[in-house]
Amino acid sequence: MKVGIIGATGYGGVELYRILSNHPHVEECILYSSSEMDVPYSNTFPHLHDLSDHILKNIDVEDIKKNIHVLFLATPPGVSRNLTPQFLDSDVKIIDLSGDLRLKDRNEYEHWYKRPCVEDEVLEKTVYGLSELNKEEIKKATLLANPGCFPTATILGLAPVVQNRIIHEQSIIVDAKTGVSGAGRNISQATHFSETNENIKIYKVHEHQHIPEVEQALFALNDGITAISFNTHLIPMTRGIMATIYASLQESYTTESLLDLYKDFYAASPFVRVRKQDEFPSTKEVYGSNFCDIGLKVDERTGRVTIVAVIDNLMKGAAGQAVQNFNLMNGYEETTGLYFAPIYP
Amino acid sequence: MKVGIIGATGYGGVELYRILSNHPHVEECILYSSSEMDVPYSNTFPHLHDLSDHILKNIDVEDIKKNIHVLFLATPPGVSRNLTPQFLDSDVKIIDLSGDLRLKDRNEYEHWYKRPCVEDEVLEKTVYGLSELNKEEIKKATLLANPGCFPTATILGLAPVVQNRIIHEQSIIVDAKTGVSGAGRNISQATHFSETNENIKIYKVHEHQHIPEVEQALFALNDGITAISFNTHLIPMTRGIMATIYASLQESYTTESLLDLYKDFYAASPFVRVRKQDEFPSTKEVYGSNFCDIGLKVDERTGRVTIVAVIDNLMKGAAGQAVQNFNLMNGYEETTGLYFAPIYP
Amino acid sequence: MKVGIIGATGYGGVELYRILSNHPHVEECILYSSSEMDVPYSNTFPHLHDLSDHILKNIDVEDIKKNIHVLFLATPPGVSRNLTPQFLDSDVKIIDLSGDLRLKDRNEYEHWYKRPCVEDEVLEKTVYGLSELNKEEIKKATLLANPGCFPTATILGLAPVVQNRIIHEQSIIVDAKTGVSGAGRNISQATHFSETNENIKIYKVHEHQHIPEVEQALFALNDGITAISFNTHLIPMTRGIMATIYASLQESYTTESLLDLYKDFYAASPFVRVRKQDEFPSTKEVYGSNFCDIGLKVDERTGRVTIVAVIDNLMKGAAGQAVQNFNLMNGYEETTGLYFAPIYP
């Protein structure tokens, strides 16, 4: 199996490389970049000194069609719109980590992303790849939209109570927190160390482009879900997302009964770890791993439940889930090359 | 004016010292500790080398009654219950930074704090000191309960919309984030650097003892408020609190009209800074200062408003507000010795 | 007294503003920027909301000559070379925080800074402003080169043993560590949060432009000093510099005797705090203040002494020392508006 990564010089790309270079079914990994070409990959990422002798290649569609079985797009917004149509007639399976293919409604895309949507033919062929919720479709996919980091934590945190109509559909509030690597490797004032360290910032208030992605996925589980409240905060750390989710219960439930529901719901999902009663996950407890850990507790005083879901934004929130989907799409065991422990502390 | 600080070896105590040692009306500052006595204060806090020649004194009630005009209690839970009754017959004004005197309902106190409440006589005499909302009472107080850090940010963030019945009373959800200094100077596994760095943790889910304090204050503004949802998260930074507040609007409002309401509400409050439309405060923007900064935005899609309030937990959330109340209680200008800029970056 | 700050949108500029806006002898502070003009200063720095109603002004030399008594240049490299000559014929006193005027030898400047040096007339008029070592000259200066951050810590750490010929002149090794704010507010890959957090980087090995500045100052104290070893490391924190200095003793000394020497040497220096035996300063212990704290210890096994000097790089390492020099140049008490405690924790 030969795989390609376009956008190898970003954080998503290099995390894909970390996993795929140890994957038992990947024979060769070819790295593409539009910004840096014909230079050693380890120049860009010196932590790969001696580990990688890859030379970054210019993107050549014909060459990719001939040599690559699965292509990962770890590219900035807008790139997939141009690239994916060129592979529709080929055998190359594509896993797109950008947000370009995730929304089924092109108007929603253009409203939230402020850029033209991909063409309909591509959209129709695309399978949304939240591994735990969409496994059978993913197995047959040849073009896959890998979920966003916030949507992954939020949807996994909500799916059991949404699908089972346990919460009021209009009551969902998601307060998300992320480490800074979610903003990528490109520099900006907002991710300048001196501005970000020892600081919490809220950003894109009510306007984050992951909102419609969450709503689309929840609506598929329960068509009573229309609009959710969702905000994101930048936290002075590199990796990790926590989604703290609040919702009103339709009727009275105990914490224990809801935890049982979650354990059942995710019984066949090796990467979702439902925590014990009175134990809530912290982001460091999934650092570097593909796990999504979930804790929850009912608040009798308010009739609400608080659900906490954590992931490593570069793993289950990006490269890890992409490889999980790669496994599913190619008939491998879902956990192949991915089932390793978080790094702690 | 001679002031005393009991609990000078804690973070609240040393922040009080930083402010009071530069206060124009404070002639002398006497420092007490029950854990360290007869040792130079600068042994405990070497950053005060050459700046302080204070020797930590043992707590001697009679001595304090004779020599001190205003006494600050920056003590752990439970200490005020024993100390305050001993001063009821004296002229010493007391400002208590602990949570022991804040709740008017002794059952609530004992339920949330899991310890016996102070005696009724003390409770009746105590004035709750959220400076902006309770100014006239504070001016006459001789025994003052200084608000908690989370309640300060939350109540200031909510007061205008609660008092003006703009939001649904049962819809309030507060997602709070705090730096680690809020946990104090005493060591614990939860505040061990290697466990806290590069990590977000939720804690005391639905059980934080600041919940009844917030509810008591909001109820005073609007008796429709009974229970709120409130959670706290530990963030890998030293100082700063952000309260992200969600609530449903009773009817349609624009962001602009609500910002105008806030500006009016806080027109006479020099330490509350209502931000411009589309500008949200970050915690670093109040670092080391006594400001509470507020931003907000209406979400038409959900009919909710998101309100963000930030403070420095050791300043407006503890020592700063205590000195603000000290100013009010003694007839000084509210801003005396306190109106300095945040330190940035 | 009216003062101007050119480069007010940088970190040095905004720290100058923090100090000068509370300085008792500064009546007005006018802010200039070449990058942002005619916009409110609080747009650039929202932490100054309500505190500053300044509008950033374009640099107008004639206007400055008429209206400003003392001008601070907190500008990037190269700007002072163009600006300072235009004020030579005026009464405006200039304090330059950039490195452009610090080296007396123009060849050295051009070698280390890789840019043309300022003209000789400017160089001759310039006084090097390490406040503690050069007080009499500074008092008479009209054009002052404010020292660099690393040189300040290093020179203050070494001056007593260098001047008193206690150490071997060729044995000096300085291992310096700095917070990231020293790199300024301009963004770069090297100061991108995700690259800098949880990381230590050495940079400009043997090539830091502060090396000749240190050597020039030490040579002035002891002409046996020619070349020192000096390296700098980037530490994942915002503020603070530690210089760990190693040197061989000419003969046997006790730690106590050297500490006594330091205390004598700095007896008239209110901002240098020589620590007690067995106590070493940490950077947080000077955070936000103008102090330089020094600890040292003799190592009998090797015949060397380890000297540790810490400063806040934006205060004693930049804006704080600039105001200290401003005080000296204008006949004010050296500590005016500057003698406040570090913020801790």
Place this chain on the structure above:
Amino acid sequence: MKVGIIGATGYGGVELYRILSNHPHVEECILYSSSEMDVPYSNTFPHLHDLSDHILKNIDVEDIKKNIHVLFLATPPGVSRNLTPQFLDSDVKIIDLSGDLRLKDRNEYEHWYKRPCVEDEVLEKTVYGLSELNKEEIKKATLLANPGCFPTATILGLAPVVQNRIIHEQSIIVDAKTGVSGAGRNISQATHFSETNENIKIYKVHEHQHIPEVEQALFALNDGITAISFNTHLIPMTRGIMATIYASLQESYTTESLLDLYKDFYAASPFVRVRKQDEFPSTKEVYGSNFCDIGLKVDERTGRVTIVAVIDNLMKGAAGQAVQNFNLMNGYEETTGLYFAPIYP
């Protein structure tokens, strides 16, 4: 192969577990603790939820002798002295991660560690396990002292120039910096987040117990080495050590020629990565991996060389090197289960 870990609840222990639980030749891993017994390991370390069903066992020497082939001691100082003699008559191979067995001279041990040394019989049997320098002896060892974190970086950084007598033996100065996890999981004021964050501290000046370990190893390479200068600094990050090493060259060398020497010296050492000219490693570039990366540069001005060596203190500085030695002691390929990429960013 069955292995045991005593001290599994410490950071060294859990890092051993992370590696060994994925090691192809380890069939079973049994975990012992003296502080927590008969409780699930994942209670102590929730990041292992679902990954570990181990129950922490009390230390039972007879049971270990019967069931365990290789025993790792990841214990606090002093424990090995009591434990190791009990296994001398058994077939259990022991790898001790504490400092108790590292010094061959019992007087040195008692002087630096301030506690009684292990008995002579144990000392004589012990092989010092710096994998790269002592490979043949390690292969035959049954009782191994795993090196300290600082010594590993320092000795690997110095070995080529020390053995080849390229530097003056009395000129070595090591300025080391470490993340906080090196202080272990036990809490203390010095590792309290609010004291450590945004701070650099020097500690154990001239008194670090790793000094004699470094000197002993360097003396073995070059008997001209007696005393070195060595200091350690606590850096606000979790993992990583950088040793910045200064030494005077015996004669003139180019950077290139020294880099070639290092590449030759470490040609057969897969975990030592000698960097390219003008490239220095940062600690993040080895995060979570077993690599020691080295960069260096000659300073013609001073006739000194600056050598920088970085490791992950819990990997090559503790658990990683222990498993590397485990591989060597059991005839496995040195890199088995250990040759994975650093996690970046």
